[in-house]
Amino acid sequence: MNLNIVYLETLLIILIYLTKFAHFMKPIMDQEQLENLSDSDRNLSNAGDTPMRADAFDMPDDQKIKIIEEKFSEIMFTLGLDLTDDSLKGTPKRVAKMFVKEIFGGLDPKKAPTSSDFENKYNYSEMLVEKDITVYSTCEHHFLPIVGKAHVAYFSNGHVIGLSKMNRIVDYYAKRPQVQERMTMQIVKHLQKYLGTDDVACVIDAKHLCVNSRGIRDIQSSTVTSEFGGRFKDAAVKQEFLDYILMKLDQ
Numbered sequence: 001m002n003l004n005i006v007y008l009e010t011l012l013i014i015l016i017y018l019t020k021f022a023h024f025m026k027p028i029m030d031q032e033q034l035e036n037l038s039d040s041d042r043n044l045s046n047a048g049d050t051p052m053r054a055d056a057f058d059m060p061d062d063q064k065i066k067i068i069e070e071k072f073s074e075i076m077f078t079l080g081l082d083l084t085d086d087s088l089k090g091t092p093k094r095v096a097k098m099f100v101k102e103i104f105g106g107l108d109p110k111k112a113p114t115s116s117d118f119e120n121k122y123n124y125s126e127m128l129v130e131k132d133i134t135v136y137s138t139c140e141h142h143f144l145p146i147v148g149k150a151h152v153a154y155f156s157n158g159h160v161i162g163l164s165k166m167n168r169i170v171d172y173y174a175k176r177p178q179v180q181e182r183m184t185m186q187i188v189k190h191l192q193k194y195l196g197t198d199d200v201a202c203v204i205d206a207k208h209l210c211v212n213s214r215g216i217r218d219i220q221s222s223t224v225t226s227e228f229g230g231r232f233k234d235a236a237v238k239q240e241f242l243d244y245i246l247m248k249l250d251q
């Protein structure tokens, strides 16, 4: 065997290892790189936020609807569908309006429920649970529905909010392309901010149609996610909340 080739091969292997090692030695990102990150990069790095571009709302809704209508026509055309058919010709516009105005309407921070809270004049200091809040969301990996129930609870520190406001907060975060884990955390964070307390919890039990109707096609399975803040981290408090969720009125 030619010794020169063996020598070159060995040198090459050492070089490859050194390159890999050097990669681990380097900090992932230096301060300058961090400062130069765009807003969307920052959002992507924060798992709690929906990853949005900084210019997400520069374009008016009407223009978004027009663009999505055109693109959805292309999708349908590519699938081989006849867009002159009476039943299909209105679909691209219908889908575009539904995306922007309805099922993804919660991307727009202007639609966030406001904090019209009022004082806790009854001095109610026990746990308040709003359970079985219907969740209709959309999986951001497959754009298929997520359907389920959210259960939200808090201890008042002097403020209470209207009960329907909890349903609105759930609905606001559900109306986005979502992952259930993020949605659960977003609901808790929002309530913590508006109630001025860490003592907030949320449990979501939902079916993902991307699991139930395609892929593994498991009709029965559902996904449970939970986020327990403040006093809800205490095992007894957590258990009390879970007991309320399971409690039926006719029992």
Ligand SMILES: [Zn+2]
Residues within 6 Å of the ligand: 139, 140, 141, 142, 143, 144, 208, 210, 211
């Ligand atoms: Zn999915």
